[in-house]
Amino acid sequence: MNEATPRRSAPPPSMSPIDFETDVGPLPLQGRLPEGLAGTLVRNGPNPAVPDPKAHWFVGDGMLHAFRIEDGQVRYRNRWVLTSRLAYARRTGHNPVTTPGAPQPGGEPFPVDDGAANTNVIRHAGRMLALEEAHLPIAVDLATLETLGVDDFRGGVQGRVTAHPKTDPSTGELLFFGYGTPESLSSGMSFGVVSPAGEVLRQEFFEAPYASMVHDFAVTANHVLFPVMPLTASRERAESGRPPFAWEPGFGTRVGLMPRAGSTADIVWWSGPAAYVFHVMNAWDEPGRVCVDVMQFARPPLFPLPDGSPASDGREPAQLVRWQFDLADPGRRFTQTVLEEIPGEFPRIDERRAGLPYRHGWFAGHAPGDDGELRMQSRLVHVDHAAPRADVYTFEGRDRISEPVFVARSPDSAEGDGWILAVAWRAATDTSDLVVFDARNVAAGPLCVASLPHRVPDGFHGNWFGVAG
Numbered sequence: 001m002n003e004a005t006p007r008r009s010a011p012p013p014s015m016s017p018i019d020f021e022t023d024v025g026p027l028p029l030q031g032r033l034p035e036g037l038a039g040t041l042v043r044n045g046p047n048p049a050v051p052d053p054k055a056h057w058f059v060g061d062g063m064l065h066a067f068r069i070e071d072g073q074v075r076y077r078n079r080w081v082l083t084s085r086l087a088y089a090r091r092t093g094h095n096p097v098t099t100p101g102a103p104q105p106g107g108e109p110f111p112v113d114d115g116a117a118n119t120n121v122i123r124h125a126g127r128m129l130a131l132e133e134a135h136l137p138i139a140v141d142l143a144t145l146e147t148l149g150v151d152d153f154r155g156g157v158q159g160r161v162t163a164h165p166k167t168d169p170s171t172g173e174l175l176f177f178g179y180g181t182p183e184s185l186s187s188g189m190s191f192g193v194v195s196p197a198g199e200v201l202r203q204e205f206f207e208a209p210y211a212s213m214v215h216d217f218a219v220t221a222n223h224v225l226f227p228v229m230p231l232t233a234s235r236e237r238a239e240s241g242r243p244p245f246a247w248e249p250g251f252g253t254r255v256g257l258m259p260r261a262g263s264t265a266d267i268v269w270w271s272g273p274a275a276y277v278f279h280v281m282n283a284w285d286e287p288g289r290v291c292v293d294v295m296q297f298a299r300p301p302l303f304p305l306p307d308g309s310p311a312s313d314g315r316e317p318a319q320l321v322r323w324q325f326d327l328a329d330p331g332r333r334f335t336q337t338v339l340e341e342i343p344g345e346f347p348r349i350d351e352r353r354a355g356l357p358y359r360h361g362w363f364a365g366h367a368p369g370d371d372g373e374l375r376m377q378s379r380l381v382h383v384d385h386a387a388p389r390a391d392v393y394t395f396e397g398r399d400r401i402s403e404p405v406f407v408a409r410s411p412d413s414a415e416g417d418g419w420i421l422a423v424a425w426r427a428a429t430d431t432s433d434l435v436v437f438d439a440r441n442v443a444a445g446p447l448c449v450a451s452l453p454h455r456v457p458d459g460f461h462g463n464w465f466g467v468a469g
Contacts, residue, residue, distance in 0.1 A: 014425040015458045017047040025075030031448040033072055034419055039466040041067045041421050044130060045459015046118045050089045061086045062118030062130055064145050065456050067434045074450040079145035081117040081130045081138055114150050119163035120461040124174045125198030131163040142465055156200025159190055166219040169352050172196035179214040185235040185244055187211040191264055206264040209254045213245050218283035218292045220355045226256035229276050231300050243304045247311035249274035270332045276300035281347035284357045289326050295347050296321040317343035317366055342381050342390060346403035350415050359385050360416035362404040367394055377401055382442045393442045398427035406439055407464045416440050423456050432456040
């Protein structure tokens with residue numbers, strides 16, 4: 001990025017939490033809902049019940065926002081995920097200190113920590129699961145959003161499960177990983193597989209080259225890839241009051257490449273330049289090589305250097321970049337190629353192509369504003385790898401959108417034939433809308449807009465839960 005790159009704007013009001021649970025609907029519509037679109041979009045994100053201005057945005061209590069589409073109408077429901085953290089905050093008026101043995105501001109002991117459950121929500125083996133970075137999943141009832149409790153797959157999963165497991169569209173298996181396990185802020189990692197019926201088929205533990213924050217990973221038909229990047233973790237820093245996670249680019253990027261038919265003992269570590277990736281768009285195998293498309297930052301936003309000073313000024317947003325691993329390369333160094341100049345985050349695909357060669361992807365893009373600030377998540381970007389340029393819709397003013405979620409028109413429709421659903425925050429009214437686009441022609445604008453009377457705070461991830469499962 002050069003000096004002409006727009007500066008990143010200050011955190012918007014759209015991040016502010018809301019302090020209520022509600023049921024609203026039917027919502028007023030502009031346009032018409034597509035025929036055949038029936039199910040529920042559920043989004044997850046941090047919404048602290050007891051806001052703390054000193055706390056990192058990533059740690060707020062999870063709140064689920066469900067938009068149910070049925071009989072040509074949209075209804076909305078939101079509920080907090082009732083974790084032990086939330087229950088403690090409601091009882092005492094204070095957020096708990098999660099460090100083991102630390103004194104509690106609420107004056108009573110804090111029970112076993114089951115996390116914030118604030119990052120993603122998936123369905124597997126007939127259960128909807130709220131996920132976050134460093135704890136086990138929490139089961140939630142899809143219809144009511146009632147919290148059912150911690151789910152360790154009948155005792156089969158030990159330690160942490162991150163927010164980005166992958167479902168193999170061919171086998172129905174759920175592949176997951178954990179980092180900083182079993183000891184927090186360590187280089188220990190894990191990998192596991194859960195059958196479509198919910199049986200844990202395997203879970204293995206291994207050591208990464210160094211301790212770091214590993215938010216996402218990649219899976220192909222034949223390989224699993226573990227990206228270890230120099231947003232390092234340090235228990236010594238944390239215990240001395242310094243940042244537990246910090247940017248140390250001298251470590252470089254390491255990616256563990258494991259054959260799915262093998263075990264973690266077969267991981268081969270590849271090297272590349274220092275960079276940071278929160279999210280993978282997709283990964284697949286080609287003859288003699290493995291490819292991974294990621295949203296890559298030169299330096300991670302929202303995290304510091306080891307001394308606590310900022311690692312990034314926000315002027316280097318993520319771009320869609322392709323990593324290629326030439327399996328015949330004796331030096332084990334992967335290459336990086338920028339695919340799309342429009343910056344952005346929160347990449348998604350037609351999940352029927354997960355782990356396979358694919359053509360279509362979508363993400364929330366950024367646009368330069370008239371004031372020189374970067375308008376974060378102000379675009380819906382559709383990347384067609386068979387087309388010369390992206391298909392883009394730009395929202396007005398300071399409006400911004402959530403991660404886009406693809407919904408197929410039918411189980412056997414062509415890749416990308418369906419709709420994109422997202423939640424748009426409207427700056428002028430501080431309210432939010434559910435927006436529905438034709439997935440392969442987003443530039444034409446929304447097919448339908450369903451309007452809420454309140455804001456859905458900026459969150460992280462969501463998924464579509466169709467009526468047929």
